[in-house]
Amino acid sequence: MTQNATEKRVLAAIGQRRELINDGIDVDLPLADPERLYEATRYILEAGGKRLRPTATLLVGEALADTDPSELDYRAFPTVTGGEVDLMAAAVSIEVIQSFTLIHDDIMDDDDLRRGVKSVHNQYDTSTAILAGDTLYSKAFEIMADVGGKPENTLEAMRLLSSTCTKICEGQSLDVAFESRDDLTPEEYLEMVERKTAVLYGAAVAIPAVLLDADQEIVDAMYQYGIESGKAFQIQDDVLDLTVPSEELGKQRGSDLIENKETLITLHARQQGVDVDGLLSQSTIESVTEDEIDAAVEKLEDAGSIEYAREMAEDLTAQSKERLNALPDNEASDLLADLADYLISRGY
């Protein structure tokens, strides 16, 4: 199957579930009192987003249920041992956590825009943004607490959710600390990426397996699938920043390099003796020319650094797809494989 057909299948699968997930958010995160606070919690959620993670949550459930998807009710979803859980609530909980991290990250990074609209601290104010994030944080746990099924499974899901949040904070802290480090290694960078980004993918796909009472090997395999495809996604993001035309990227190509943002590619290039700091040192986002970026990319290509990152992303993706052998072979598990491919092929 061509890359294009994979992408089409994934986007169709996401599209089919997005409205249901958005309805799920409306139900599980209603506009309560005080309204201004809850408006702020919903603001970024309503601004869009692909709902990638909650879609993955639903797909793992569907793969494990292994029946005709049209017969499945996400709110009363069959476990593999004959029980029922609210799988949609688990999916919403994951998206709510994602939304909380975006709001607080935007404050910390002082980003003015998110999903094409103003970031929460920019639209409201910093206090409201801190509080909106904090509210989403506890709401995610409240929502997860009420999924039903075996209490020990819900408890395990909440344990995984809380340790995931801790790791996300650790990853964000490492990311900030790395800005003032000049001796960073690719291994340290990958560790940061795993905590900051990949663990929430891991939780998004391991938690449905936990809730559906699947065997521990399946839970572990799903977690690894999430970690590996999540890391691949982030690494490929760095590759795309250098290789995809600005128009497709939706931002200036090479912006990481211009802004001196360290990536797996620059760290590898440094180890190969490339003067990374000198590559685009005279440029700004506004002044840079395509020729200057081409010249910088060529040096990174000559050092093998782009290929190094691209290969790592592809290897991680291949590994992640192997993990799916733990699932029954059906349309949903095929879609999870497609999703892993899609994460490193996104055309934006």
Added chain:
Amino acid sequence: MTQNATEKRVLAAIGQRRELINDGIDVDLPLADPERLYEATRYILEAGGKRLRPTATLLVGEALADTDPSELDYRAFPTVTGGEVDLMAAAVSIEVIQSFTLIHDDIMDDDDLRRGVKSVHNQYDTSTAILAGDTLYSKAFEIMADVGGKPENTLEAMRLLSSTCTKICEGQSLDVAFESRDDLTPEEYLEMVERKTAVLYGAAVAIPAVLLDADQEIVDAMYQYGIESGKAFQIQDDVLDLTVPSEELGKQRGSDLIENKETLITLHARQQGVDVDGLLSQSTIESVTEDEIDAAVEKLEDAGSIEYAREMAEDLTAQSKERLNALPDNEASDLLADLADYLISRGY
């Protein structure tokens, strides 16, 4: 028993448990990687604090265990149905939540000092403070998830903890919103105080009852005890701000009034037709004289507003102590009664 003897007993009970709780924090919140992040999470915890809430958690456990305290191991604490839970971890979790709220509140209120040292965003920076709070938040849930005992009880404790955190955020949001309201009622103020402050007392004393597998009536009674004594504490705080000499208070007497902070007292006075805004409108914290404050307090006394608040605090405390009848009659339940009295008698 005189007020003074009550205070002595409470402070002794707190003192006996404080070191154990501090050791518990060291065990359950170790200095992990990245160290700077975990140092920031520990910074306010190490700056002091009475450990009132975790002490109350332990006391409820002791009251329910109803045996010689010297035979009790907080880490393997007997439930009322013959099981065992890590009661200390639950107590630490509550203190960790408290610490998270202090850190984020200090950012929102731009308070430079906390417990006599710099606030976290002042000592470090705002990003580190946001992240330290977020880390404590998830750590509290991680710690609570591992208390052992029946999974449905741990799950219920986590449900209570998460809904408590949501209410704290709502209360903080109301507090901020109330600053721009000129038609606030005493009822709305009390609702804000309940969410912002009292619910964490409620959780601190209901959660041990949940974990120890006590009957639902005991859990409910403990929650009400916490809510009522927590509200009383906050109301009395407003009374003390006007009635206790500055030296004992550790800050300028009447500072709430000078800073136009609305309290139950000012809201009552407004309803009685007192020109609250004119009371100390010409004064600043630096310029105010004792005579000016005395004159303002006299007007509030003439309107019956101070007595109104004092009586409400006393009534709530009396109610809260009634709730303790649900517990066995022993030293620990007596201490919980003393604690309620102490909360409205604090000499600072």
